[in-house]
Amino acid sequence: MAFLFIAPWFRPRLPSDRLNTQTSKISCAKSPVVLENPSSIEPEVNHQSGVPRPDAFLLLVEYSEFHPIKRKATMTEKTNVPKIPAVSRRGFLKGIGIGTAATGLAAAVKPIAEAAENDSNVRGPGEVPIVLKINGKNRTLNVEPRVTLLDALRNRLDLTGAKKVCDRGTCGACTVLLDGKPIYSCSMLAVEAEGSAITTIEGIGTPVKMNFVQKSFVHNDAQQCGFCTPGFVMASTVFLEKHPNPTPEEIRFALGGNLCRCGTYAGIQEVATSAMKGGA
């Protein structure tokens, strides 16, 4: 069974608009998994690590022998109940929770498989046509239901601004907006995003027409290799639109859901601080 690995220094990272997190509910209509309300911002102290791919549900027990299972702390998800009964990997894992271990996994997996068989509204397993509303335009594409929103954007639509880094909802490099709220697109299935308005980094500015946050990122050199930068720009844009005069505390709190390796936080803090001063 999966083993627990609890790092004593662990502190959960939360998505960028945690300050305004509304009560959200991931619902999987046909799933027997009862989902916790993830709106609490209390950090969870027990964490397992390593999430299986969404396509790996049926292999979960076996897979977990090798890869410890992670449960994420609070996440912002769309607030509406998805129109399609789909299971995001995060929602799924949130449901199983810690302590359910192997028996819990097996119990959870079986009814989902049954639901898929019995309900014509469940999609897949092959490719299905979907329409995603991205940056104001409807884009039609065929994806297997296991394809994440991030991979749909990057691999099918060549929208490569959102980056794949941790692929596990930790680093924020894949941040896009779903109905105006920042989400980790690696942790949502593309089929789940149907019916929502998706905004990617390509939709908020261009090199010749940058938004105020993008200009400020350039001016404050809040980037080096730049691989985390689109995620930070998305998170910062939403945050600063909602909080035009943030306190340093709010900045640290709100942008704590994104990670950078080159160490560009000093510049990013300047972005937020100069926005506060009306600069940018």
Add this chain to the structure above:
Amino acid sequence: MAKAAWPEEGKRRHIGRRIDRIDGAEKVTGAAKYSYDINRPGMLWAQLVTSPHALAEIESIDTSAAKALKGVEAVWTDPDLDKVQYIGQIVAAVAAVTEEIAEEATRLVKVKYNPLKHQVVDSDPALSQGEPSKREQGDVEKAFADPGLVVTAGDYGIPVITHCCLEPHGQVTEIRDGELHVWPSTQNVSRYSDRLGDAVDIPQNKIHVETQYMGGGFGSKFGFDAWGMIGAVLSKQTGKPVKLMLNRATELETAGNRPSAFAKIKVGLQQDGLIAVVDAEIWGSGGGGGYNPPPVPYVFTKVPNTRVIGKGIRTNRGGQRAWRAPNHPQGCFLTMSALEDAAAALNMDALDFFLRNVQLTDRPEVYAEELQIAADLIGYRRKAHLRGDKNAGPVKRGLGISMHTWGGRGHPSECDVTINSDGSVEAKIGSQDLGTGTRTVIDIVVAETLGLPLDAVKVSLGKNAYPASGASGGSTTVGGVSTSARNAATDALNALLAMVGRRIGIDADALEAKDGRIQEISKPDNSLSWRDACALLGPNSITKRGINTPNESEAQGMISSGVGGVQMADVSVDIETGVVSINEVIAVQDCGLIIDLKTAESQVYGALIMGVTFALYEECIYDAITGRMLNADMEFYRLAGLSDIGKLKVHMMTGKGYADRGVIGLGEPPAISPGAAISNAVANAIGVRVPHLPLTPDRVIAALQKGGIA
């Protein structure tokens, strides 16, 4: 005639100013295409099958089920591979029409292993193999025999950490019309293709390498690696482009690490604090290869009596690679910790101690000045106390100091600068911009030389078709590319001035390029615009190649090497929870002539943040029994976040005595000291050394239980 020598202070238009990086807009809008972002028509996605065992014989590999999966186009295996030596080692690869199918197919590859007894522990010197190495100067035994010395001994350790580049290693490969096109994530565009073509029988003159943007390397991305070869083979097998990027776990397990260093160090100080003798036994590992113990004593190279016994431990773990200042952060942490412990035993203030000993360094004046500046910036004299914060309450505060050094001499580099008849200018160079600002530096140098605004120059880099330039490692890039660009632009300008001079009947030596005009030096009113001057070229253009030959350029004062830096940290430690938090870190850094102050400062800020990360969080944790890396993900291989870094201050040593040394690299030096400075600050706060990095709460509590102020 324009001269290549750097312009004097006061005559610089762009050099040394705070200039925005020129590719910033592309990066902040997602328009920048990284290697991972290259999507080619008809492209396949490749995924790797990697070893779950740290040491095992491979009995058989059955790829039939994987090949039978719909959408799979090719499976790669190595028939000669009969043994795996570490977790994550590549065993097979699958190329399929989608990433999801490729990954599913990797799970269908059945590999039969015969697991063998592995060894992944790197912290026990008894596990070392072979004869220990030995470096000695003076007579250590005799020195310790002096009864007047204050002698201290301690244990120290700095673990294996990994690069954790946000863009993983990998590439897109395409074989078209018999030629190989590769878009790798690399630090080494010009030489990436060396031997790459062997496996697919394509000579180097038919290999095209392009890296416009790459997402971090830090020393781990110089070669094409196994995945580069596999990508080429899969591309040849299928006749289609193939994208092969490592997944996060494989990236962290196998794509490079910084070797560990554990040590027992004995220090002897004279009563006045002068270091008399340092004796170290060091062991550690960077995987299955050899081990070169870090330099101890670091920086204080003139300590008369020193000895280092080095013991390498071979482990069944992924192999080491250069990691931002190879061996320096380890040598720095071991040395500065042991020395500060010795100073504490003498009840000597740490700043006084380091000032007392700058005479034992190669650059006493520089370090002394930097120590004073750092002390002023952090308010050292106001805040400092001897070991152990005696204030009441559970949160203890302390200051720590560290010093470092690095070479940073520019690498061999060639650059072409073209002046077109419409006045437009292009610089072409086979270098790469890792995010350090290389494009911007080249732009600044060429625009400065030609008297033009920055946007008049187009910088083209990232292709092996351009003039060869060195790999971006060892802080060698800025010196290399700025000199080759300066030489090329100077020669191109002189050709233009000669032509203009002939046309208008003025000697070329009497002309200069300034503020977008070509003018007579003695009569600036006698001028014509840059555009009009270039129009005189008619149907021609001017292209000149500039070369950086390091020895010559150093003799000419264009570049130099050898820098010193000082860092100080101010930390708070909660002795009830063991949590260390950073209040402030100060970096004072010498780096010669600065081309772009803004991106130079960014390098130092970034290095400090990387340093806070390895001081407090980073460690590749391996389980001795299973041989697995327990934190091969970004949840538990923790990087510092925005809220973890405290206040940072950067002071660059500029002006006389510094800028006139020529250009010197900056990437590595400021990343060396943070671990030592922060560790010393924690010891100063709680009164006891936490011997091992990272300074996690459990380690802090364990240290406090052995002593200290708690």
